[in-house]
Amino acid sequence: MSDTDKSLNKMDHLEDLFAAARSAPTELPGPLQASLLADAQRVQQERASARDTASETSQLLSSPQELSRQIWRQFVSAVGGWPALGGLVAASLSGLWIGLAPPSFLPDPVESFASYSSGSQVVSDLDYDVSFLLSDEVFE
Amino acid sequence: MAAVGSEGAPASDDALLVLYANGDPEAAAELMQRLAPRALGVAIRVLGNRAEAEDITQEAMMRLWRMAPDWQPGQAKVSTWLYRVVMNLCIDLKRRQRGGHVDLDAIPDPEDPACSAADQLQDVARQDALQQALMKLPERQRQAVVLRHIEELTNPEISGIMEISVEAVESLTARGKRALAKVLANRREELGYSDV
Numbered sequence: 001m002s003d004t005d006k007s008l009n010k011m012d013h014l015e016d017l018f019a020a021a022r023s024a025p026t027e028l029p030g031p032l033q034a035s036l037l038a039d040a041q042r043v044q045q046e047r048a049s050a051r052d053t054a055s056e057t058s059q060l061l062s063s064p065q066e067l068s069r070q071i072w073r074q075f076v077s078a079v080g081g082w083p084a085l086g087g088l089v090a091a092s093l094s095g096l097w098i099g100l101a102p103p104s105f106l107p108d109p110v111e112s113f114a115s116y117s118s119g120s121q122v123v124s125d126l127d128y129d130v131s132f133l134l135s136d137e138v139f140e
Numbered sequence: 141m142a143a144v145g146s147e148g149a150p151a152s153d154d155a156l157l158v159l160y161a162n163g164d165p166e167a168a169a170e171l172m173q174r175l176a177p178r179a180l181g182v183a184i185r186v187l188g189n190r191a192e193a194e195d196i197t198q199e200a201m202m203r204l205w206r207m208a209p210d211w212q213p214g215q216a217k218v219s220t221w222l223y224r225v226v227m228n229l230c231i232d233l234k235r236r237q238r239g240g241h242v243d244l245d246a247i248p249d250p251e252d253p254a255c256s257a258a259d260q261l262q263d264v265a266r267q268d269a270l271q272q273a274l275m276k277l278p279e280r281q282r283q284a285v286v287l288r289h290i291e292e293l294t295n296p297e298i299s300g301i302m303e304i305s306v307e308a309v310e311s312l313t314a315r316g317k318r319a320l321a322k323v324l325a326n327r328r329e330e331l332g333y334s335d336v
Contacts, residue, residue, distance in 0.1 A: 013328060014321050017270040018289040024267065026181035028172075032194050036176055036201050040160070040168035043205040048163060 153218035154211070161208035168205070175219060176201055178291065179226050185286040186230045188275040196233065200225045216300075223291070224301040227283055234279060273323040277316055284312035285320065 028036075079085050102108050151159070153174065159167035179200050183193035203225055204218070211218070274282050280302070287298045288309070295313075299306045 013324065014317060017266055017324070020266055021185075021270060021290045022292065026177045026184065028177050028180060029194070032176075032180075032198065033172065035198055036172050037169060039198065039202050040172065040205050041165065043202070043208075044160070044163055044165070044168065047161075047209065 154213040157204075157208050157211050157218055158213060160205070161211065171204070171218075172201065175204070175222055178219065179222055182223060182286055182291060183226050183230060185271065185274055185290060186227070186279075186283055187233070188271060192233060196226060196229045199229055217297075220293075220297055220301060223287065223293070224303075227301055230283075231279070269324060269327055270320075273320050276323050277319055281312050281316035281319065284309055285316035288313045289317070 076082060076085055079088060098106075151170075153171065156167045156171050156174075160171060176197055180193055180197040183196045183200075184190055187193050187196070200222055204222060207221075274285065277285065283302060284298060287293045287301060288295070293301070295306045295309045298309045298313075302309065304312075
């Protein structure tokens with residue numbers, strides 16, 4: 001047998017080995033299959049939730065009324081719900097009323113403020129030390 | 141049903157990937173059954189280590205799932221894309237294991253295994269012998285031979301996967317086959333072949 005024939009014969013053996021390799025498909029182990037499917041499902045779920053979020057956002061942006069309702073709902077929720085919001089409104093109105101029309105036993109803040117004739121008087125009422133320091137330099 | 145197309149023919153990999161991207165749960169299972177064994181087979185042949193090959197397969201399939209929404213049907217074959225990812229992951233792994241840079245263009249001639257193959261390998265099946273012979277090839281030759289002769293891809297497909305010219309693929313596979321024949325020459329009788 002010549003060298004060329006021997007070489008061709010070697011290649012024939014190789015083709016047999018390749019054919020045998022092709023005819024023996026690789027089996028996926030069960031744990032690997034499970035991992036691959038779990039990965040696939042996780043990626044699918046991540047994408048679905050991202051899609052939902054994007055859809056909600058686009059709905060909000062496309063409707064200003066819905067956006068303002070959403071902001072109002074979030075505000076009410078942050079304050080503590082409707083009962084808490086009612087209490088907050090009542091307290092605010094009471095404070096405003098007391099400020100504008102105080103009971104007789106309380107000093108009237110509006111009147112006392114209006115009675116000041118100059119800035120130095122306001123400062124002197126606030127703090128003796130401050131008025132002492134400023135009186136010579138600023139209000140001469 | 142995900143695996144069947146509109147006219148009863150099996151859905152293409154392209155179509156399955158689009159279905160998967162649109163949330164079809166069956167498409168993932170079908171794609172996995174079609175593609176993962178091929179990815180695993182190639183990785184085992186190239187790496188010679190089943191555990192590492194399984195890790196590579198999982199990573200490659202994960203990249204497939206993440207890439208699905210961006211896939212452009214008809215532009216390339218999904219299997220070719222996956223082969224390329226597997227090959228690149230194998231190269232990266234080998235590079236990390238060697239702890240340094242691997243010059244992919246430097247493909248040395250295979251060493252003469254005449255004195256070691258017959259002594260080291262006894263009572264093994266032909267497939268084991270082929271795998272051991274493959275592992276003696278330089279990495280790029282091994283990849284080219286596996287893709288050409290075991291996965292039966294065309295030279296242009298391999299060219300795309302390995303990002304080299306078709307002529308380079310032809311050269312790699314030819315040299316790889318010669319080297320394999322040389323490696324296995326001393327084992328012909330053991331493997332049940334004869335010269336006559």
